[in-house]
Amino acid sequence: MSIHCYEWPAKPWSRSSLSHVSIHHLSLTKKQTKTNTNTISMAALISPLKPYQFIRRSSFPKSPATKMSLHTSSAITVRKLPVLLFDIMDTIVRDPFYHDIPAFFGMSMKELLDCKHPTAWIEFEKGLIDEAELARIFFKDGRHFDLEGLKRCIYQGYSYIEGVEELLSTLKNNGYEMHAFTNYPIWYRMIEDKLKLSSYLSWTFCSCIMGKRKPDPQFYSEVLQHLDTEPQNCVFIDDRMKNIEAAKEAGIIGIQFKNADSLQRDLSLLGITFQNSSKTTQEHGI
Template sequence: MVSLLPRAPYLASSISRPTTSSSASPLRPPYMSTTNSGPASASAAAAAPADATRPRKLPVLLFDVMDTLVRDPFYHHIPAFFQMSMKELLESKHPTAWSEFETGLIDENELAKKFFNDGRSFDLEGLKACMVRAYEYIDGVEDILISLKKNDYEVHAFTNYPVWYQLVEEKLKLSKYLSWTFCSCTVGKRKPSPDFYLHAVDHLSVDPASCIFIDDRMTNIEAALSVGMVGLHFKNAEVLKKDLCSLGVEFTPVHEDEIKVQ
């Protein structure tokens, strides 16, 4: 049984090097060993993308998607599509329609009906096309994903996003590097609800401390810490790589031709 009791929250920067001799690497806390020392389970084996005959490699990495891996079109492209400022858009849109869409409570047709407070109609297909044009990898993160894949890490999306995550997948093919395991629209939960994080560790059958959660929003990081996960605040790819290395995550050089063939 995986323990879901909260652990002492900390960020990667708070992990200090051991001052006494230890068999663990100074940059790899003991819980970051490459095999799971806890009781194995069938669901844990099924969740791991690696060969089931090999020990499960830890840590498991959980990535936010928007503004961590992929540029979010909400702040620039969507206001431009509606020919509004961000302030005007926030004042005119329905306060809960998007979050309802993200958790699968309404479909895209219902979203179109209630997106604006006054019920005005708009070009839904045009909005989707605008978003697709805007989707692109944040600089440097694809290199990180390629290296994680080369080193056989288990990587999952952990994102608040509606069924339109399929548009992101069609454009960028994130599934080359991760599994779309934890999307709010399919799980019915949203960050920063602790239930979403606990659902993830229960589904993966791992100790929370064996999960590294990466997000650009501190509110979501704090929720991950509250359930015992390791939390990394995404600022840019260079900082993220350094933070992951400090936790003992292995990286290998990625060449330009490897990106092209992915």
């Protein structure tokens, strides 16, 4: 027997405490989804489960002789909800694409966009071409460039956005399940090599692995299928509103990233805890 207990200990709130956000109340039935929207100023949040609600999924043997109670030594998995899905570039990690890459080529961003292949990078992000092919077709005119030099330039440009690493560490210490949900090529391995993001989250949903990019609705569907949970049990954080809107269409809670402080406030409004485990240990004399 395997029992999976899902917990989202969301704290109660009043409407007044959410005066600066837009809450989308989600009501799901087997046949349909009804959404009532109360907009105040900022879109991107959908109300979570009721405070301290557990979701249990149980599989019991059919034979009465082999039935077991919840208090047996059977495998029990507790999953703390919500599951947190993070975009990476310009949400957790500074994206070198807009500043460092044009500088590497001695161009402005506009000049680079005008002369680069219109779909090469997208195909690279989806894993449809490798980096050798990217180098071959990157420019419309087929000009050659120093691929390894470009990779070094990009590598040097990776850094955590201010305050985000500390936030990830606190979320991990509080037991939240976190996954990358990002559009990025195989070079995500360079990010991992430099910043060690896997210390905090799993590189589960990368476009180069999944063969899809946000905001493709199928990408969101596959994420939910892989996680084996309801969409309202997930919170997705991204700096781009079009990706947030696609998440909301899938029933996923979405928060548009602005900075680490605002993200912590928005997550706190959903009942997500940021208790400092070391401080708690000291307060209880442990």
